Amino acid sequence: MAFPSTSCSVFAQNLSVSFSARQVINNLSVEISSRNITVIVGRSGVGKSTFLRSLNRLNEEISGSRTEGTVKLSFKDGTVDIYRDRFPIEELRRRVGMVFQTPHPIPTSIGKNLSLPLKLVLNLPSRKIDDRIEKALTIVHLWSEVKNRLKEPALSLSGGQQQRLCLARTLALEPEILLLDEPTASLDFKASEKIEDLLSELKRDYTIISVSHSIGQARRIADNVLVMKEGSIIKVLAASQFQEKGTLEDLLNEVF
């Protein structure tokens, strides 16, 4: 099957994911456009995170998982059918970066959290690594805060800083699609605001798919909202449909 349209970055068809016979994603089909922020909303346990993890094949790391259906991702150099093509899984995960709900820095220094992936995943020479680290930390507005403490443990950073570090770590690898699993859930409103502003800047270069529990956040940053229920996407809303305050809440109240 040809990729639906040139502006489409993610295409899933009849996607089903189960864990030890418990169906989590149920015959899901969706098209997600590139260089946009798509926010997935839905109640807890409807399969939002599982859907995100099916886009970088991370469900396979969880025992008992089984995935069926088609997921095609469009990269700069072509389209990959991730469950059928023999595309290296490490390279897929590099290109489809993911940031989790709570920050998980590697228990080492701030600098090494960025340099290790660059060295091991991209095999970059050391002279290029320093530039890449500075660039990534500047994008997430963390460089000025940590440039003199790159050798200090990453765990000495605050929660918000750790989350931005994890985002920088992912961005440094220059992914093409960015998956965010409730990236601001563990942050205070000020730190959340920073991340939201950042995402609005980043969408110029990346296709961003984010899970969010905050309707306000979805309204502020989303170009499209996907509403999930019982493992399927039941509604797709475009930004023009929910710009007025309260309309998104009303629309979601209807479907929940």
Next chain:
Amino acid sequence: MDTYRCLNDTRKGLVETLIESWLFVAAMISAIAVGAILFFLIYFAWPIFHEDHLWKLLSWYWRPFQDQFGILPMVAGSVLLGISSMLLAYPMGIGVCCCVYGLGPRWLSGLTLMIVRIMTSVPTVVYGFVSVFLLVPFLREFFYHGSGFSWLAATLTLSLLVLPTVTLIVNAQFELFDPEIRLATTALGFSPIKQLIWVVIPASYKGLLAAAVLGFGRAVGDTIISLMVSGNSPQFPHSMLDSIRTLTAHVALVVSTEAGSMAYNSLFAAGIMLFGVSALVNGALRFIRAGSE
């Protein structure tokens, strides 16, 4: 209600006091026992250190009938056997853990760990017995050298004995590693082997050190294996096919044939050395733990 709570508190207090006293008594008994062992070792070995016999102890010749009681060959035997069996068991143990922790297929992980746990419950003498009848004749025929009872035979057998100690400590440390960080690094594109080498192992170095120290302590402290398969010649080995005698086997051998003689008394010096090794192992462990706080 207040009366009831009061009564309850008193009861709880009594139980807590009883438990605390019991734990205190148990700890004191252990401490006194260890102290007494050290005291008696030094007390009985004192004549050797006190008189001009000391040079006889620190020699390379154990010839009790010629009044030579050198324990250096046995010290060398224990240290060499400890090191050689660890050189084999340590990388093997870490390899088993890496296989269990993501490098091998999932079905193999559970099976391997089960086998390793069963290995801990096999009596040491069984390892020795199997070696005497299988490994020793094989080495004798394969190398055409000596009787087969050798440093090599003891190394191979002892490394099997030490393997579960190393594996279980390292595995416990690997399991402590946060699975969420593992998932996050997998999502970055780390292959399982890169994740182990660059993320999990560096974060687990204290467990790796503890496994090395405890494994070495177990290898040096073992008696039965070295007694059964090392050949027990009190000499410095010139090849791995030569026979050696360890301090522990030496104590066991001499105690079974001597009593009250100078040879017998020299065993207390051997005992002090083993006690010293044990104290060093514990000291090293404390040092490692202190580093983690």
